[in-house]
Amino acid sequence: MLVLGIETSCDETGLALVEDGRKILGAQLATSLKEHQRYGGVVPEIASRAHVEVMTAELENLLQGAGITPSQIDRIAVTHGPGLPGSLVIGVAAAKALALAWKKPLVAVNHLHAHLYAALMEQMPWSVEDPMVGLIISGGHTAIVRAEGIRAFHLMGQTRDDAVGEAFDKVAKLMGLGFPGGPEIQRVAEGGNRRAFRFLPPKIKTGSPYDFSLSGVKTAVLYKVRDHQKTNAGPLDASFTSDMAASFQESVVEEVVQKTVLACAETGIRRLAVGGGVVANRRLRERLTEVCREEKIALAVPPLSLCTDNGTMVAGLGCYLPPLSSMELNSIPDLRVEEEIK
Ligand code: KG4
Ligand code: ZN
Numbered sequence: 001m002l003v004l005g006i007e008t009s010c011d012e013t014g015l016a017l018v019e020d021g022r023k024i025l026g027a028q029l030a031t032s033l034k035e036h037q038r039y040g041g042v043v044p045e046i047a048s049r050a051h052v053e054v055m056t057a058e059l060e061n062l063l064q065g066a067g068i069t070p071s072q073i074d075r076i077a078v079t080h081g082p083g084l085p086g087s088l089v090i091g092v093a094a095a096k097a098l099a100l101a102w103k104k105p106l107v108a109v110n111h112l113h114a115h116l117y118a119a120l121m122e123q124m125p126w127s128v129e130d131p132m133v134g135l136i137i138s139g140g141h142t143a144i145v146r147a148e149g150i151r152a153f154h155l156m157g158q159t160r161d162d163a164v165g166e167a168f169d170k171v172a173k174l175m176g177l178g179f180p181g182g183p184e185i186q187r188v189a190e191g192g193n194r195r196a197f198r199f200l201p202p203k204i205k206t207g208s209p210y211d212f213s214l215s216g217v218k219t220a221v222l223y224k225v226r227d228h229q230k231t232n233a234g235p236l237d238a239s240f241t242s243d244m245a246a247s248f249q250e251s252v253v254e255e256v257v258q259k260t261v262l263a264c265a266e267t268g269i270r271r272l273a274v275g276g277g278v279v280a281n282r283r284l285r286e287r288l289t290e291v292c293r294e295e296k297i298a299l300a301v302p303p304l305s306l307c308t309d310n311g312t313m314v315a316g317l318g319c320y321l322p323p324l325s326s327m328e329l330n331s332i333p334d335l336r337v338e339e340e341i342k
Contacts, residue, residue, distance in 0.1 A: 001074045004062075004098070005315025008091030009083025009111045010140070011036060011047040013054050014311030015062050017073070021128075021319035022121055026066030027312050028058040033180070040179050041169070042139075048086035055094050070102045077107040077318020079114065081335025082140070088331035096327055105323030109314045112136050112143065112337045115275030117150055118302035118313035125300050126271055128320055132300075133269050135260045136337065138276035139165035139180065143337050144210045144263050147273075150320060155338050156263050157210020164256060165278045167214040171221050171248050175241055185245045186281055192239075192246030197224060199251040210259050214252065221248055253284045257291050264297050273300040280307040 002025070007014035016027040032050035036042045063069065078095035081088060099106045116134040126132070129149040133156075136143045142159035162170065165182055172181025177188065199217045221244065228240055236244075264272055272292060278284065285301060292299040306313055332339075 001319050002068070002072055003107070003315045003318040004073050004076045005109070005311040005313070005318055006076065006078040006091045006095050007111070007114070007309055007311045007314045008051045008087050008094075009079045009081070010087060010309055011042050011050070012309040013051045013058060013091075014309060014314070015058050016311035016315040017062060017066050017068055018312060018315035018319065021316050022124065024312055025068060026062050027310065028062045028065075029310055030054040030058055037179050040173055042084070044084045044086050047084060048090055051087055051090040055090065059094075059098075070098075070104075073102065073104060075105045075107050075318060075323055076102075077109050077314050077321070078329075079111045079314050080108045080329055081111065081332035083111055083331075083333060085331065085333040088333060092329055092331045096329060100327060106327060106329055107318040107321050107323050108329055109317055109321065110335055110337070110339060111309075111314075112141060113150060113153065114313040114317045115302075116145075116147070116273045117317040118275050118306040118310075119273040119300035120150070121306065121313065121316045122303055123300065125298055130271060131269050132271040132273050133260065133264045133267060135256065135272065135274040135279075136276045137164040137256060137274075137278040139163060139169065141276065141337075142212055144260055145337055146263070146267050146269065150317065153337050155336070156267075157208045157212065157259065159212040159214065160204075161213055161215035162218060164212070164214065164252060165276070167218055167252060168249075168278065170218050174218075174222050174225055175236060175244065177241075177245075180277075182278055182281060185249055186283070188242050189245035189249045189283070190242075192242035192244070194246045194250040196243035197247035199248060201251065201255045210263055212255065212259065214255075217248065217251055249281070249283055253281070253287050256284065257287045260288075261291055261295055261297065264295070270297045271300070272297050275302055275307070275313075277308040280304050
């Protein structure tokens with residue numbers, strides 16, 4: 001089965017052709033990232049306009065590059081949420097237009113499920129029916145889920161304030177680093193002392209023990225940076241920045257790894273799939289690998305190319321989901337991870 005996948009939930013316009021859920025026949029990815037950089041964050045209006053500008057050319061390049069004609073495509077899968085309203089609507093409108101013009105069924109994909117499917121796509125270490133624990137960490141989302149295969153997801157924990165990627169972005173900004181902050185923090189953390197500063201996220205006393213709270217760590221970094229600026233006039237010196245980035249990264253990585261491993265232990269599910277932009281983080285990948293090896297948990301991690309937003313994961317997951325019975329599909333900006341596919 002050949003699926004065209006369309007992803008426009010944030011600032012990436014991703015289109016891909018995937019056969020039988022795994023074989024990538026072609027993929028296109030455009031990003032408006034550079035246009036957002038001077039604002040220090042994604043500007044929704046700019047992101048949605050950029051999707052409109054590149055969509056048609058990307059589609060033509062995709063079909064031409066893969067040597068595929070529309071008649072060979074079996075269905076069109078599109079991210080319908082969660083994400084930025086003005087961005088999602090462009091992808092959904094494009095998918096509907098193509099489905100109507102080409103007479104193909106439409107498939108609605110939850111962006112968060114697609115991030116987890118990205119971990120399974122290359123290796124398929126277990127069946128798509130098997131129960132697994134999922135960790136989704138991106139710029140906008142933080143969730144630990146228990147999943148019955150790739151169809152039914154139950155939320156176990158989420159963030160109470162900043163998403164993990166958002167915390168990276170905000171801490172980078174207050175340290176004078178660029179956007180997006182995750183890759184910047186990772187870069188300056190190289191060679192830094194992870195134990196130079198100790199940041200402990202608060203213990204979650206009520207509600208789910210798998211919930212996260214990262215705003216306290218962010219504020220603690222802010223105070224340390226201010227103290228440093230008071231005593232050393234001028235820009236932050238390189239060794240301070242490097243130690244601070246390494247210590248912040250370490251504290252967030254440990255918090256994420258420990259909570260996720262606890263979720264595996266308590267559910268008795270020894271399969272863990274991880275996804276979302278923050279999963280590109282080298283230290284996180286290293287610690288997840290170490291801890292899962294110790295705890296005998298099978299770990300599925302996406303390749304770096306499929307961590308941040310892309311159309312491939314949408315096309316891949318679209319192979320397994322039931323097509324919609326009509327063209328009535330709306331984008332749902334606040335679509336939740338537990339939302340069942342109808
Ligand atoms: O999944 P994604 O592309 O978009 C959303 O759905 O939000 O994730 C983007 C997020 C940003 O917050 C970015 O700073 C973070 O992923 N990120 C990283 C790394 N690469 C991207 N965070 C930590 N380390 C990285 N290497
Ligand atoms: Zn994403």
